[in-house]
Amino acid sequence: MPIxxxxxxxxxxxxxxxxxxxxxxxxxxxxxxxxxxxxRLEYPYIRKIYGWxxxxxxxxxxxxxxxxxxxxxxxxxxxxRFFAKHLGLDTTGVxxxxxxxxxxxxxFSIADLTVFNALHPRPPGxxxxxxxxxxxxxx
Numbered sequence: 001m002p003i004x005x006x007x008x009x010x011x012x013x014x015x016x017x018x019x020x021x022x023x024x025x026x027x028x029x030x031x032x033x034x035x036x037x038x039x040r041l042e043y044p045y046i047r048k049i050y051g052w053x054x055x056x057x058x059x060x061x062x063x064x065x066x067x068x069x070x071x072x073x074x075x076x077x078x079x080x081r082f083f084a085k086h087l088g089l090d091t092t093g094v095x096x097x098x099x100x101x102x103x104x105x106x107x108f109s110i111a112d113l114t115v116f117n118a119l120h121p122r123p124p125g126x127x128x129x130x131x132x133x134x135x136x137x138x139x
Contacts, residue, residue: 014042021046022053024086026060028075030067039063058086076102 004011013034017025025046029038043061050059062078080100084091094101116122127133 014045017042018046018049021049022055022058024058024082025050026062026079026082028078029061029063030069031065032068035069073102076100 003013004016017027027035027038027043027046029035029043035042039061043059046059047056050056060082062075064074064078067074077100083089091100111117122128127136
């Protein structure tokens, strides 16, 4: 779907993703959003692009049917494995029973992750909310 359109161009997420070739890429998809098409449409297209560089082995798709758009445990596990493989990381001591141990990982509060607050207010005139952002895209 040509979802990125401006007066000067028309493209989509898969074409943007293919620009990463030939660097390793992991596509994580599920059945609850637009990524449901990834195994059937986007992944084969990107593999073809990677094939032009002779590195089809460096693009992977982990499809998780029945899951939702988030960065939940199964998606994080797939990303950890991908990073370990492509960055040559030693996983000794962090993998137990085939899973990466997240027990020592910190979970930040919403306040810690919030960019704009009383000390750092949103700039005057900045778009705020989906409607305001979409209004910027009208042409």
